[in-house]
Amino acid sequence: MTVKTTNPIFEKLGMKYPIVEGGMTWAGTGVLAAAVSEAGGLGIIGTGYWHGEDVRREIKRAKALTDKPFGVNVMLLSRHIREVFDVIIEEKVAVVATGAGDPSPFLDELHAAGIIVMPVVPSVSLAKMMEKKGVDAVVAEGMESGGHIGMLTTMALVPQVVDAVDIPVIAAGGIGDGRGVAAAFMLGAAGAQMGTRFLTAAESEVHPNFKAKILKAKDIDTIVTGNLLGNRARVLKNKMAKSFVKNEVNELQKEKPDAEAIEKLESGTLKRAVQEGDKDGGAFMAGQISGLIHDEKPVAEILEDIWAQATDLMGVENTTK
Amino acid sequence: MTDAEIFDKTKEILVDQFDLEDDEVSLTTDLTNDIDADSLDLFEVLNRVEDDFDIKLAVAEDIKTVQDLVDKIKEQLAA
Numbered sequence: 156m157t158v159k160t161t162n163p164i165f166e167k168l169g170m171k172y173p174i175v176e177g178g179m180t181w182a183g184t185g186v187l188a189a190a191v192s193e194a195g196g197l198g199i200i201g202t203g204y205w206h207g208e209d210v211r212r213e214i215k216r217a218k219a220l221t222d223k224p225f226g227v228n229v230m231l232l233s234r235h236i237r238e239v240f241d242v243i244i245e246e247k248v249a250v251v252a253t254g255a256g257d258p259s260p261f262l263d264e265l266h267a268a269g270i271i272v273m274p275v276v277p278s279v280s281l282a283k284m285m286e287k288k289g290v291d292a293v294v295a296e297g298m299e300s301g302g303h304i305g306m307l308t309t310m311a312l313v314p315q316v317v318d319a320v321d322i323p324v325i326a327a328g329g330i331g332d333g334r335g336v337a338a339a340f341m342l343g344a345a346g347a348q349m350g351t352r353f354l355t356a357a358e359s360e361v362h363p364n365f366k367a368k369i370l371k372a373k374d375i376d377t378i379v380t381g382n383l384l385g386n387r388a389r390v391l392k393n394k395m396a397k398s399f400v401k402n403e404v405n406e407l408q409k410e411k412p413d414a415e416a417i418e419k420l421e422s423g424t425l426k427r428a429v430q431e432g433d434k435d436g437g438a439f440m441a442g443q444i445s446g447l448i449h450d451e452k453p454v455a456e457i458l459e460d461i462w463a464q465a466t467d468l469m470g471v472e473n474t475t476k
Numbered sequence: 477m478t479d480a481e482i483f484d485k486t487k488e489i490l491v492d493q494f495d496l497e498d499d500e501v502s503l504t505t506d507l508t509n510d511i512d513a514d515s516l517d518l519f520e521v522l523n524r525v526e527d528d529f530d531i532k533l534a535v536a537e538d539i540k541t542v543q544d545l546v547d548k549i550k551e552q553l554a555a
Contacts, residue, residue, distance in 0.1 A: 257534050278516045280523040287526065306516060 158469045162323040162345035164271055164292055168224045168249060171195025171475050172458050174336065175294070175325055177350025178228025178252050178275070179302065179440070180204075181429035182361045185216030187454070190358035192223040194455035195475065199226040199252055203425075207238030214246045224249030226271075231256030244268045252294060254303065259288035273325065277305025282316045282324070292323040294348055299329030301351050301442035303388050304379070310342070317343030331444030333464020340469060351442040352461075357453045364432030365439055368393075372445035380421070380438075383407050384414040388421075391439040395424055477553060482529075482546050489524045490542070493517065503543040525549060 165173050174196040176188060180203030188198030198221075200213045210227060217225050227248050229239055232255045240261050243251060251258070251265055253274040258265075265272050266289070273292040276282040282293045295316040297309025305312075309328040317324045326339035327348035339347040353359060355366045368391050378396050381387045383403045390396045399420055406412045421438060428437025459475070466473040487501045494511050507513040513521070522533050525545070531552035539545050 259534065278519055280516070280520040284519065284523050284526065288532070306514075 158340050158471055159345070160340060160466070160469070160471055162292070164273075164323055165197070165346060168197060168271070170197055172462050173346040174458060174461070175199060175226075175252075175327075175346060175348040176353050177296075177300065177302075177327060177348050178202075178254060179350050179354070180228075180230070181426050182354055182359065182365075182440075183228065183350075184360045185213035185218075186220065187353060187356065187359050188213075188225045189217040189220035190356065190454040191353060191458075192217075192225040193221040194453075194458050196454075196458050197224070197226060197250065199228050199250070201228050202233075202239060203230050204233045204235065205239065206235050207242040210239050211242045211246060214242070214248060218246075226250030226252055228252040228254060229258070230254055231258060236261075240265070243270065257284075257288075258290065259285075262289055275327070276316065277307065277312070279312075279315050279319045282320050286320045286322050290322065292325060292345070293320065294325045294327050295344070296348070297326075297328030298379075298387075298389070299443040300327060301377070301389050301445075302440040303386065304328075305387075309339075313339065313342040313344055329442060329444055331442070331447045333461045333466075333468060335444070336461055336465035337468040340465075351445055352448060352457060353454065354441065355448055355451045356457055357451055361429050362432030364434055365428055365437075366451060368434075368439050369441055369445045369448055370451070372441070372448075374443070374446040376445060377441060377443055381418075384412065384417050386418060386421075388438070388440060389442060391441050391445060393437070393439065394435040395438060479546070479550070482549050482553070483542070485528060486525065486542060486546055486549065489521060489528060493521055493524065501542060503541070503546065505542045506540055507542070507545070508540065521545075529553065531555075 161173050172195045176191040176199045178199050178201045180201040183201030188200045191198030202210045250271045271291045274285050275294040275296050295313045297312050298304040313326045323345035325346040325348050326344035330347050330349050331352045336347045355369050376392050377389050378392045379387050379389050380399045406417050424438035427433040428439045490501050
């Protein structure tokens with residue numbers, strides 16, 4: 156059987172490679188998203204808890220660098236989502252990826268504006284619910300990913316989601332080279348998403364300390380915070396991450412554990428990692444494949460090399476050459 | 477559909493999903509504290525409720541107890 160390496164959505168977007176940039180708050184800037192889209196993937200601007208005008212600024216930075224379609228990742232827990240969606244619709248962004256919730260209340264207006272909607276899902280049931288509500292694709296993300304994560308691994312989650320829904324499934328989590336991308340297609344996915352791999356791209360604007368930490372990382376160098384009190388997030392090990400986990404354990408031993416007090420410890424730490432490179436106090440959100448990344452190179456080269464390896468492994472023609 | 481029928485059908489879903497005995501599910505059962513449902517379990521329940529009752533629910537529904545779930549189903553059936 157021939158492996159199908161594209162899907163109607165990617166074809167509509169005119170993508171050269173079936174590869175999407177994962178939504179990364181602070182790290183997924185307009186500049187990086189533009190570089191990914193310009194090189195033939197689908198760049199995604201990460202927006203976290205931003206206000207609408209912050210999102211507009213990054214969209215404008217991306218538009219200044221590329222005419223190709225790109226997306227915006229919206230964190231649905233944010234208090235500012237109404238204004239963020241208004242900006243996205245005004246700016247005619249091509250794709251909305253969503254995390255942490257249900258985008259369906261906004262689906263009609265996004266579709267009316269011609270925007271493709273693809274939520275990130277951590278389980279089969281959520282994927283099925285999203286399909287029923289009419290989203291265009293789902294990103295099935297395994298817990299190998301950096302940042303906020305679910306419980307299942309990519310290897311287990313993706314084929315089960317693929318079997319459960321009829322819309323395109325994009326595999327995410329633990330994909331950092333052509334082997335991972337080929338594996339995603341073998342699992343039945345219609346595309347692959349990568350986040351961490353792009354953090355060390357030449358166009359990535361994360362602090363040099365962040366890039367250095369990924370390049371130095373080994374397989375065992377990530378840790379999951381929030382395991383005990385919710386909001387699980389994978390970060391590179393450092394003082395902040397280790398003390399966070401210790402504090403969680405201590406808090407749980409109290410008669411009335413205060414989850415909010417623990418979550419406060421995390422406040423602002425991602426920005427400190429991305430923009431200030433705060434080695435001890437930052438939350439360096441990155442995936443388990445950090446140990447697989449050994450070089451900093453332009454996005455175009457990353458995509459070209461990965462797709463060459465993936466197509467070779469899958470035995471399909473590399474039509475991008 | 478009567479309230480009792482909605483509850484019975486909801487109970488059936490919960491009993492099956494969490495491997496419970498019938499008498500372990502009442503209207504006051506707290507999904508998180510009494511039957512240790514995590515957020516992924518809740519999605520599974522909502523998904524099955526949607527299919528079995530042929531209704532649509534929002535993913536972020538504020539559902540803590542079986543009563544909350546039954547109320548939400550009643551609301552959607554009436555919509």
